[in-house]
Amino acid sequence: xxxxxxxxxxxxxxxxxxxxxxxxxxxxxxxxxxxxxxxxxxxxxxxxxxxxxxxxxxxxxxxxxxxxxxxxxxxxxxxxxxxxxxxxxxxxxxxxxxxxxxxxxxxxxxxxxxxxxxxxxxxxxxxxxxxxxxxxxxxxxxxxxxxxxxxxxxxxxxxxxxxxxxxxxxxxxxxxxxxxxxxxxxxxxxxxxxxxxxxxxxxxxxxxxxxxxxxxxxxxxxxxxxxxxxxxxxxxxxxxxxxxxxxxxxxxxxxxxxxxxxxxxxxxxxxxxxxxxxxxxxxxxxxxxxxxxxxxxxxxxxxxxxxxxxxxxxxxxxxxxxxxxxxxxxxxxxxxxxxxxxxxxxxxxxxxxxx
Amino acid sequence: xxxxxxxxxxxxxxxxxxxxxxxxxxxxxxxxxxxxxxxxxxxxxxxxxxxxxxxxxxxxxxxxxxxxxxxxxxxxxxxxxxxxxxxxxxxxxxxxxxxxxxxxxxxxxxxxxxxxxxxxxxxxxxxxxxxxxxxxxxxxxxxxxxxxxxxxxxxxxxxxxxxxxxxxxxxxxxxxxxxxxxxxxxxxxxxxxxxxxxxxxxxxxxxxxxxxxxxxxxxxxxxxxxxxxxxxxxxxxxxxxxxxxxxxxxxxxxxxxxxxxxxxxxxxxxxxxxxxxxxxxxxxxxxxxxxxxxxxxxxxxxxxxxxxxxxxxxxxxxxxxxxxxxxxxxxxxxxxxxxxxxxxxxxxxxxxxxx
Ligand SMILES: CC(C)[C@H](C(=O)O)[C@@H](O)C(=O)O
Ligand SMILES: CC(C)[C@H](C(=O)O)[C@@H](O)C(=O)O
Numbered sequence: 001x002x003x004x005x006x007x008x009x010x011x012x013x014x015x016x017x018x019x020x021x022x023x024x025x026x027x028x029x030x031x032x033x034x035x036x037x038x039x040x041x042x043x044x045x046x047x048x049x050x051x052x053x054x055x056x057x058x059x060x061x062x063x064x065x066x067x068x069x070x071x072x073x074x075x076x077x078x079x080x081x082x083x084x085x086x087x088x089x090x091x092x093x094x095x096x097x098x099x100x101x102x103x104x105x106x107x108x109x110x111x112x113x114x115x116x117x118x119x120x121x122x123x124x125x126x127x128x129x130x131x132x133x134x135x136x137x138x139x140x141x142x143x144x145x146x147x148x149x150x151x152x153x154x155x156x157x158x159x160x161x162x163x164x165x166x167x168x169x170x171x172x173x174x175x176x177x178x179x180x181x182x183x184x185x186x187x188x189x190x191x192x193x194x195x196x197x198x199x200x201x202x203x204x205x206x207x208x209x210x211x212x213x214x215x216x217x218x219x220x221x222x223x224x225x226x227x228x229x230x231x232x233x234x235x236x237x238x239x240x241x242x243x244x245x246x247x248x249x250x251x252x253x254x255x256x257x258x259x260x261x262x263x264x265x266x267x268x269x270x271x272x273x274x275x276x277x278x279x280x281x282x283x284x285x286x287x288x289x290x291x292x293x294x295x296x297x298x299x300x301x302x303x304x305x306x307x308x309x310x311x312x313x314x315x316x317x318x319x320x321x322x323x324x325x326x327x328x329x330x331x332x333x334x335x336x337x338x339x340x341x342x343x344x345x346x347x348x349x350x351x352x353x354x355x
Numbered sequence: 356x357x358x359x360x361x362x363x364x365x366x367x368x369x370x371x372x373x374x375x376x377x378x379x380x381x382x383x384x385x386x387x388x389x390x391x392x393x394x395x396x397x398x399x400x401x402x403x404x405x406x407x408x409x410x411x412x413x414x415x416x417x418x419x420x421x422x423x424x425x426x427x428x429x430x431x432x433x434x435x436x437x438x439x440x441x442x443x444x445x446x447x448x449x450x451x452x453x454x455x456x457x458x459x460x461x462x463x464x465x466x467x468x469x470x471x472x473x474x475x476x477x478x479x480x481x482x483x484x485x486x487x488x489x490x491x492x493x494x495x496x497x498x499x500x501x502x503x504x505x506x507x508x509x510x511x512x513x514x515x516x517x518x519x520x521x522x523x524x525x526x527x528x529x530x531x532x533x534x535x536x537x538x539x540x541x542x543x544x545x546x547x548x549x550x551x552x553x554x555x556x557x558x559x560x561x562x563x564x565x566x567x568x569x570x571x572x573x574x575x576x577x578x579x580x581x582x583x584x585x586x587x588x589x590x591x592x593x594x595x596x597x598x599x600x601x602x603x604x605x606x607x608x609x610x611x612x613x614x615x616x617x618x619x620x621x622x623x624x625x626x627x628x629x630x631x632x633x634x635x636x637x638x639x640x641x642x643x644x645x646x647x648x649x650x651x652x653x654x655x656x657x658x659x660x661x662x663x664x665x666x667x668x669x670x671x672x673x674x675x676x677x678x679x680x681x682x683x684x685x686x687x688x689x690x691x692x693x694x695x696x697x698x699x700x701x702x703x704x705x706x707x708x709x710x
Contacts, residue, residue: 143553155512241546257580
C-alpha cells in the first residue's frame with residue numbers, strides 16, 4: 001500500500017515538531033514492509049505571506065487535493081494578523097475538503113499525572129467530536145458607523161441542518177463503532193436563543209434514533225465545569241465549532257497540557273484528504289529554542305495512521321509515546337523535563353523501532 | 356441608612372438557598388445598629404409562567420425599578436423551555452437596568468481544597484469581569500427553509516463600541532481600585548473574524564491608556580486551559596458575555612464547585628438597581644431535598660453589602676463562611692458533607708452573629 005502525504009509544517013514551532021513527526025512516519029515504513037509513504041512539503045504560512053502577500057499560492061488547495069492525507073504543524077506569527085493567517089490557510093483547508101469532523105481524544109497517557117487531584121487514567125479517557133465547518137466561525141459579518149462612538153460589529157453564527165445533522169450522526173456512529181454508551185452534547189440554548197435551540201432540536205431527533213446510547217445535553221458553561229468535576233462521565237462529547245474548540249483546549253489541560261494533544265480534521269467519506277495536526281499553536285515565544293513538545297505532532301501521526309487503516313502502527317506509536325513518558329527520563333520543559341524536541345522525538349522513534 | 360431589596364427567589368433550589376441568604380440579611384441588621392433592610396418578595400419564575408403564561412407581570416420591571424438592589428435565586432424548570440424562562444426574566448432585568456458588569460470572584464475559600472493538585476489559596480484569587488448586556492446573547496436571529504433539509508438558523512453576535520468600551524474601562528478602573536497589576540482579556544479574533552478583532556481593537560486602545568497595568572490578550576480556548584495550568588497569573592480577567600459565562604463556571608469548578616460561587620450584576624453608576632445571585636442554576640435534580648449549598652447565595656449577599664458600601668459587613672459574612680468551612684463539620688453533600696441547606700445557613704448565621 002502506498003500513501004501520499006502533503007506536509008505543511010507552517011510557522012513557529014510547527015517545523016520543529018513536524019521534523020520529529022516525519023521521523024516516525026519514516027520509521028513506520030521500515031517497520032511495516034507492506035506500506036510506503038511519500039510526502040511533499042509545502043512552505044506555506046506566515047513567512048510565505050510576508051514575501052508573497054498570501055498564505056499559500058492561489059492554486060494551493062489544488063496542489064494538495066489529490067494527496068491521501070495532510071499533515072499540518074501550526075500556523076500564526078506576531079507579524080501577521082491572526083484572522084488573516086487562519087482564514088487563508090487552515091480554515092480554507094478544513095472547509096474546502098469538507099473535513100467536517102474535528103476529532104480530539106482527551107486521554108491521560110500512561111506515565112503522566114493529571115493536574116486534577118482526584119482523577120486517574122480511568123477517569124480521563126474520552127473523545128471530543130467538534131463541528132469543523134460552520135457555526136460560530138462563519139466568516140459572515142461586518143461593521144457599521146466606523147470611527148464614530150456608535151460603531152458596531154456583527155458576526156453571524158450560522159448553523160445548517162445539513163452541517164448539524166452530519167456531525168451529530170458522526171458522533172453516534174463513532175459511539176457505536178467504539179462501543180461507547182454515553183453521549184454528551186454541548187449547547188447554550190438558554191441564552192443563544194435562535195441558533196442553539198435549533199442545534200438542540202436536531203440533537204434530540206438524532207438521539208431519538210439511538211436509544212442504545214444515553215444522551216445528556218448540557219449548557220457549555222456547566223459542561224466546562226464538569227470537565228473538572230466529573231470527566232469520568234464522558235465517552236463522547238460533541239459540540240459546535242467554538243464550543244468544541246474551547247472544550248478541547250480545556251481537555252488538553254486536564255490531561256497534561258497543550259503540547260501533547262493531537263487532532264484529526266476528518267472527511268469521513270474519504271472524498272477529500274483529511275488533515276492531522278497537534279492542537280497547540282505556533283508558540284512564537286518558544287519557537288527556535290528547540291524545546292517544543294513534539295508529542296502532539298507525533299500522536300497526530302498516530303491518528304493519521306489509524307485513519308489510513310493502519311491500526312496496529314497507530315497503536316504502536318501511542319505505546320511508544322507512553323513508554324517514553326513512563327520511563328520519565330526524556331521530557332520537554334512543559335512536562336517538567338530538560339530534554340529537547342529532538343531528544344524526545346528520537347526517544348519515541350527508538351522505542352517504536354524496538355517494541 | 357435604609358436599603359430596600361427586591362427578592363426574586365425563582366425556581367428549583369432558588370427559594371431554598373434564598374431563605375438562608377435572607378437570614379444573613381436579617382442578622383446583619385441586628386449586628387449593625389445603623390442599617391435597616393426592608394424587602395419585598397416577588398413570586399416570579401417558572402411556576403408563575405405555568406399559571407400566567409409569562410415569567411413576570413407586564414409591569415414587573417417597574418415594580419422593582421426603585422428598589423436599591425435585587426437579590427435573585429435561580430431560574431429554570433424542566434416544563435418551561437430554557438430560552439423562554441431566561442429571556443423573560445433574568446436577561447430583561449440585566450438589560451433594562453443596564454447591569455452591564457457581571458462581576459464574579461474566583462477565590463478559593465479558606466477551609467477548601469482546589470481540585471487542581473498543585474494550586475493553593477495564593478494561586479486562586481482573581482476577579483472575572485463579564486460583559487452582561489450584548490455580544491453573543493443578542494436575541495437577534497431566525498430560521499430559513501423550516502422543515503426542509505436546507506433549514507438553517509442564524510444568530511447575530513452584536514458588539515457595540517459603547518458596550519465594549521464600558522466593560523473594558525470598568526475592568527481597568529476596578530484593577531486600579533483594587534491595586535491589581537495584571538489584566539487578562541479573552542478573545543477569539545483568529546476565528547470569529549469580524550466581531551472579535553473589533554473587540555481587540557477597543558481592548559488595545561483602552562489598555563494603551565493604562566501602562567501601569569500589564570495586559571495580556573488570550574484566545575478563549577487557550578485561556579480556558581490557562582485556568583487549569585496557571586490561574587496564579589490572573590488578577591482581573593475580562594471577557595464577552597459568552598466567554599465570561601464559560602470562564603466563570605470553569606472558575607467556580609477550580610475553587611470548589613458551582614454551589615459556592617456568587618455574582619453581582621452591576622450597574623456601576625447606580626442609576627438602576629444592581630442584582631446579586633449565585634451563579635448556579637435552579638438544579639431541578641436536587642430541588643426539594645433540602646441539600647442545596649446555600650453558600651453561593653450567602654456570598655452573593657456579601658457582594659450586595661459591599662456594593663451598598665457596607666464593606667465591613669461584607670467581609671464579616673465571608674469570614675463567617677470561611678470559618679464554617681474551616682471547621683469542616685457542617686457541609687452540604689456537594690462538598691462531601693452530610694448537612695442540609697438549613698444547617699449550613701444557620702451555622703454561618705451563628706458565626707456571623709458571634710464573630
Ligand atoms: C441562565 C443563563 C442565561 C445565565 C447566563 O448564561 O448568563 C447563567 O448561565 C449565568 O451565568 O448567569
Ligand atoms: C487557529 C484556530 C482558528 C484554531 C481553531 O479555533 O479552530 C485552533 O484553535 C484549533 O483549535 O485548531
